[in-house]
Amino acid sequence: MSGTADAVFAAMTPLVEGIAATFGRSCEVVLHDYRDPERSVVAVAGSVTGRGVGDAMSEIGLRVLAAGPDACNEVGYLTRAQDGRMLKCTTLPLHDADGTLIGALCINVDLSAINRATGVLSDLLGLSAMAELPVPATDFSGDLDQVLDSLIERAERAHAVPAAALGRDQRLELVQSLHDSGVFALRGAPARVAKRLGISRTGLYNDLATVKKDCEQP
Template identity: 85%
Template sequence: MTGTADAVFAAMTPVLEGIAATFGRSCEVVLHDYRDPERSVVAVAGAVTGRRVGDAMSEIGLRVLAAGDDARNEVGYITRAQDGRLLKCTTLPLRDVDGTLIGALCVNVDLSAINRATGVLSDLLGLSAAEDTGATTDFSGDLDRVVDSLVGRAERAHAVPVTALGREDRLALVRSLHDAGVFGLRGAPGRIAQRLGISRTGLYNDLAELKKDKP
């Protein structure tokens, strides 16, 4: 229901400024319209990740989109921006009156200043700083870079280029990309096949193999 979805986004847009103003300059609020994944960002308040209207969704958005009806609120999870800053994020799926997933409201808080203050207090009190386990998220707004980030993560995990992966390791990578929702994007098979150094036919064969493995 396009009219209902448009009404949801129109109602949510003014909310962004209020949330961002409440939490101050370390907060950014982003509104996503999942009907156009390659230009999903429809409104932004604040400046933390550099997101702009017209940007594509990040890998977090791809994961939520892939979950579809099973998408749930993800509150207060920790991740890192590409420049190393630690972020605390919340992703709230948005639905129309029929319950169909249509977008998400995302809140990103830069923890840099808080971490610096925590470090000073920890030193004064003789305490050890808490260990950071946040994974890096690509917020570039470019889907090719998001795909490359996911593939690069697999390369680091296996310590070899993806073009050198064996059959089983490549299937595991294709499965992770599928679960991340990447294949729901226009032109994704061609991009991914090129990045993996295989033909589109080879990639489709991998996807068919994964379907056979499902219970």
């Protein structure tokens, strides 16, 4: 199967530069090889998120990886970079000849210039600016530990307490969200999460068993 996957990436790599060049400097194209999640970026053109070859997948990639064979195209969704810029993104999962998920081609477009132009035109035409819709943020750091920290910090903000101080019910909610995001598909993730939550790996595995049991109940 490795040979098939290698052939897919060899065929996709030339597209990365071509797509980015077609849409200009506001566009970034990233090719991910999910066989090595911690160094999944194998080709990149453009600098919208500042990533480079050898960087890890983002939390979006984790979600796609968790979907496995059910992963499907996600076209034109909005997210925010860590610095607040609005991005329009497309994620196209890649499969080998047997249908196994092996990676993804991701297109990220920085909407900053378009938003500024829209604001100028609205002022000139006397139109009120559109209300800004809430858009989720995405950590594109290229470091899986930082991505994991971002996911946990989001839960901390939601509960207004540090992760280590969460009650069991709240901790189970956090473990459920991390499970749904695909974090536990990564090597070493349970140890990282347990340390951040201030519990033993055995305690975390017990939480995961509870989460999975709840998911299986009708």
